[in-house]
Amino acid sequence: MRTPLDDLIVSCGFFCCLGSRKGKVELLTANDVAQLLKVKVGVIRELSRSRTQRNSAHPLPVVKFSKKCTRYIRADIERWISEVAQSSQAANERE
Numbered sequence: 001m002r003t004p005l006d007d008l009i010v011s012c013g014f015f016c017c018l019g020s021r022k023g024k025v026e027l028l029t030a031n032d033v034a035q036l037l038k039v040k041v042g043v044i045r046e047l048s049r050s051r052t053q054r055n056s057a058h059p060l061p062v063v064k065f066s067k068k069c070t071r072y073i074r075a076d077i078e079r080w081i082s083e084v085a086q087s088s089q090a091a092n093e094r095e
Helices: 004-008 030-037 041-048 050-055 074-094
Strands: 009-012 015-020 023-028 063-066 069-073
Touching (some): 023 074, 030 069, 030 074
């Protein structure tokens, strides 16, 4: 039996796109985010853990579908990178 979500999910190779009337949302895996940031996938997994999220000034934006299924929205990751960079620049200027 098909659900409305089945109509939204479009496979795009190593990532998925969720369609909507406003456009598409690109979902990334931890491996995809690691490649984007040029870090090891273990770093992304650590940044995605709940305790790290609670203790971070800039938590990595994640979408948790279940305990073992975490995805990342590309636009949110790009926004997060900008926020961290701006915060880092501001901290460097204060020193």
